[in-house]
Amino acid sequence: EAQVTQNPRYLITVTGKKLTVTCSQNMNHEYMSWYRQDPGLGLRQIYYSMNVEVTDKGDVPEGYKVSRKEKRNFPLILESPSPNQTSLYFCASSSSGGPASTQYFGPGTRLTVL
Amino acid sequence: AQSVTQLGSHVSVSEGALVLLRCNYSSSVPPYLFWYVQYPNQGLQLLLKYTTGATLVKGINGFEAEFKKSETSFHLTKPSAHMSDAAEYFCAVSDRVGVDSYGKLTFGQGTILTVHP
Numbered sequence: 001e002a003q004v005t006q007n008p009r010y011l012i013t014v015t016g017k018k019l020t021v022t023c024s025q026n027m028n029h030e031y032m033s034w035y036r037q038d039p040g041l042g043l044r045q046i047y048y049s050m051n052v053e054v055t056d057k058g059d060v061p062e063g064y065k066v067s068r069k070e071k072r073n074f075p076l077i078l079e080s081p082s083p084n085q086t087s088l089y090f091c092a093s094s095s096s097g098g099p100a101s102t103q104y105f106g107p108g109t110r111l112t113v114l
Numbered sequence: 115a116q117s118v119t120q121l122g123s124h125v126s127v128s129e130g131a132l133v134l135l136r137c138n139y140s141s142s143v144p145p146y147l148f149w150y151v152q153y154p155n156q157g158l159q160l161l162l163k164y165t166t167g168a169t170l171v172k173g174i175n176g177f178e179a180e181f182k183k184s185e186t187s188f189h190l191t192k193p194s195a196h197m198s199d200a201a202e203y204f205c206a207v208s209d210r211v212g213v214d215s216y217g218k219l220t221f222g223q224g225t226i227l228t229v230h231p
Contacts, residue, residue, distance in 0.1 A: 004157070040123065040223055040224075041223060042118075042204060042221035042222050042223045042224050043158075043204065043206075043219075043221040044221070045218060045219070048218070058218070090157055090158065092158075099145075099146050099208040099209055099210060099218075100146045100163070100165045100208065102148075102160050102163065103158075103160075103219060104159075105150075105157035105158040105159065106157050107155075107156060107157045108155075108156075108157055
């Protein structure tokens with residue numbers, strides 16, 4: 001089944017404790033992206049990647065890191081999480097990343113930083 | 115920078131009634147337009163999109179949307195609501211021009227649709 005998977009689905013952590021949220025897609029998509037969803041703000045892009053070893057900042061990159069060493073994986077790293085990073089995170093992928101392309105979303109990771 | 119406005123953070127309808135979710139965009143060049151739906155505890159999935167051609171676009175689950183350039187709108191409709199339509203709906207746009215916006219979706223704030231029996 002074609003899908004985007006994220007792990008973990010739920011995570012509660014404390015301020016300053018490094019964490020990684022994994023994202024993997026099995027559709028051989030070139031483009032991958034991370035969003036955060038907050039009430040009343042919709043989804044905002046954190047980082048995106050056009051291909052392996054090619055990443056760039058989105059609208060809200062502060063406090064996050066990403067890497068794209070393999071085409072299928074795009075982990076999101078929070079080196080020193082803070083409470084304002086408590087949010088619902090989504091990974092997405094699309095075949096080409098072109099502006100008309102459909103993005104396929106993972107099920108989300110709900111992160112709470114205490 | 116383009117923006118997307120969804121009028122009404124919550125919309126409530128009765129089962130069988132018309133569903134109308136409003137979306138307006140702000141862009142000098144008409145963008146690509148999308149509607150995504152998010153069911154509880156799930157990721158977003160595409161309902162429909164407008165890229166070019168016919169301005170009335172039909173999507174999944176009986177939804178459709180009409181691109182109106184003069185009104186800079188892309189409202190989502192469904193003639194008869196079903197209980198299973200209860201979800202959050204997001205309008206999104208993507209620039210037709212500009213390398214730096216390649217692949218980037220700009221989302222509206224979302225509209226939660228409640229369907230009453």
